Structure formats: structure tokens, C-alpha cells
Amino acid sequence: KYTITYQTKSVRDTTKLDSAGRYNYENEDMQLLIGDKVSYFYSVTHHTYMENLRKSIDGNNMLIPTSNTARGNLTMEFYRNYPVGKSTYIDNVLSEEFRIVEPLEQPQWDIIADSTKQILDYHCQMARCSFKGRTWTAWFTTDIPLDNGPWKLCGLPGLILRAYDAKQQYIFNCVGMKQAKEDENITYSSDFDKYAASTMKEFVDYQRKAIPEDILATQGIKIEVPEEMKAEMMKALAKPQPSNPLEL
Template identity: 40%
Template sequence: MKIFLQSLILLLVSVAAFGQASVEVKYLQKKNPRVNDPGGEFFSNDDFATLVSNGDISTYRYGQGGEGKKVEKDDNNNIKITYSDAYGFVFHRDKGKRKFISRDLIKDQPFIITEDLAELKWEIQADGVREIGGYHCQMAVTEFRGRVYEAWFTTALPLDAGPWKLAGLPGLILEAKDRQGIIQFIFAGIRLVSDEEIDWNKPPRQGISIGFEEFYETRERKDEEFFQKIASYPGVTITPNKHKGYFEVSH
């Protein structure tokens, strides 16, 4: 294992120096607004996600190949509605241009969201260490848009990248979660890839162009309209989630 890791690190450094390869990381992404409630597992949305990065340009994506609106019901008459489409959810980070471009959905409508690159203020925890996938990792904590995130990064892979919008540490982020446990990114594998293998490491397309503030406010308004509509039906009682399952819960 030690020889393998040393070889991987040397290979990564050499190909990065010539700009001929990138790293691909697989994550199990879990989003569950009722993670601490009895029977809350029903509300979990689990996806296998992929991050590709050369340290300067990164793209994180999941949910490709979706089929639209999906309605699920459990034995307690709880209902879960999810939306997806063929292009999925994409988060593209360009350090050079200082821009972040995302593809997200509000119900079944796709949006392309452009914003300035956020500077996350991390606090590295000297006593927080663990091993993930054979890599020695250290913990760092940051607060971002309503959530406190704990991330585990490794300086053995000195890439400024991580899942979703989490980045800005002196090493690749292999795992992360918010302190409530609603959002989790669990390491599932890593490999080196050539740039030709990941031609999707570029800004997303296929959606209505919008800024982050407008997107956030539009989503809040659409959620409220939906709850009011359902609550108006005779004999229907609706209990919205106490905690939202979105990555960002403030702006």
C-alpha cells in the first residue's frame, strides 16, 4: 500500500506539472433533511457523484440520466418528490476566472447560475486526523451559506478542490459533511485520468441563465407556492421539513 501511494503521488505531481492529466474522485452524496427523525431514512436522497480537477479547474456532477419528476410514498403516508433530468446537477469552479457556474433545478426547470468564487474561511483542526482511502487526512471547519461544514483533506494530493463548492484547502477534500448530518460527501474512490477522458470538465449548459441571489429567492418563492397549494386541498395536512435538504439555506 505504501509503495502504491508513493507511486500515485509521484505520478500525480509529474502529470500535473505538464498539464496532461487530472484526478477523478467518486463520492457517495447523501442529502437528508430528516436524518435525525424516526423513519427519516425515507427522505434521504443518495447519489454517486464525480469530481474531476487539475487544481485550477474543477467540475462536480451527479444525477445525470434522470427521468423527470418522481413521487414516492412510504407506509406512513409520507411523500417525497424529487426532480431530475438527463443533464443532471453540475458545479464548475474556475480559479483563474474567479467564477463558479452551476446547473441546478427548481422543480423541473433547469437554471445556469453564475456567481463570483466564494472565499471559504477554513479553520484547520490540529487534533482532527484520520485515514481515508489510504490517505492521511486532516479536518477543517468552515461556515458557508447557513451550514457549518467539516471537511477531511489530504496534503498528499495538493489540489485545491473538493465536492460541490467546498475547496480552498492545501489539499484535496476526500470527505465532508455538515454538522447536522443533513449533507454528506463520502469518499468512494480515486484515480488519475487524462484530460481527454473528462471533456465534461467545463461550464454547464442547458438552462436559464441567472445569478445566485435571484435563483435562491426564486426557489424560496416556488417552495412557498407549492406548500400553499397543497395545504389548500380539503382534508390534506402538510408538514414541511424542519430542516431543508438544500446545500445552501441562506444567502
């Protein structure tokens, strides 16, 4: 059992660039938990944010934090080989929850000869693949013979320590790893089985078109925000949000 931490950079809105023409990245820490048969990938940053948000909810009034608390851009939870031979992808668009169960897939990698790099003192090799609409570069180490990595990137003869797509809209960079304790187990909430069974295409389409104001209204959720933020918040909620899904 291992716990791998990836410092992750992702772009939510590809149309917004800084003065030098560079993307505005969202930064978060994600973890890959590797068990004997199942692995689990999730955002620690988003998980922590949601835990704190739940504590602030009073009835049906959701209090929007005014601080610059990191909330995480990648909200999915991904289980590989659960159920056996399949993967389970859990995600949400505001209060709409989705459960996507698919057959296990493995990218078809080309390992680049004579490519070397040191990452966290591990000798790494480069590999490339086209997968789920993006071209990926990965650096893996055979010093850790686990065919796993961030998100759905797997199938190399060693653990992936760094991965990024060709446009560098998603960057996963391993910053630490440790052996998990014996009593640390990967858990799957029974609540997930109540989520709507969906396909990745249905989820991505919904994510692109969803208008937050409509979703929250159907759930009977009222949002309270400070008066000085109200006009800007309502304007933002009345239109689809920027969407740059990991899978295209």
C-alpha cells in the same frame, strides 16, 4: 486530471424522521472532475436517471417511472473557474432551468491541530468553516496536494476526502479516485447559455415556492401516471415540494 467519486447522503425533507428520530437520507454518487484549470462537480446518479428518462419521453408526455430507480437529490452541475475567475452553477426546478455565474469564493478554514484520521489509506487532518449558511467539517489529505473538494468546498492544502455540515444533512464521503485518461475532458454544453441568468437567492426562493403543477402546465407538459398512482401524484404536484437547499 483526476476523477474523484463521493458517496453522498442528503436530506430533502428535514421534517420527516424515522421511528428512531433520524433523517431519511437520499443516497447518490457524485463525481468531481479536476482538470488543469477547471473542475466540475455533478451527480452521476441523477445524470444516469435523466438519460434514461429522456429515452422514455414520448412527445410531450412524460412517463413517470414506477420502479425504485435512484434519481438523485442533488441536480446541480458546478464548474469552478469557468469562466476564468468565476464559477458557473447549473440547476433546475422541474422544467425551469437556471444558470448562476458568481465570482470564485473560498471558505475561510480553521485547521484543527492534532486531528488525524485515515481515509482510503490517506493520512487526513480536520478543518472547519462557516460557509453559505452552514458550518462544515472537512477531512483533507496533503498526500494529494489539490485544493479542491466536493461542491464549493475548497482552499485547503490538500484534497477533501470527507465533508459534512453540523446537522449532518449533507455528507460527502470519498470512496474512490483515479487519474483521468488524456482524452477525458470536462465539457460545458452550449445549451447552458440559453438558461435564465439568475442569482443563488432567486433560485433558492423559486425552489422553495414553486408548485410543480403550475410549472409543468406553463411548459405544456402532460404527465401520464398509472391510474392507481394518479390521485396521490396530483395531490403532491399541487403544493410546493420539500426544500432543504445546500446553500441557506
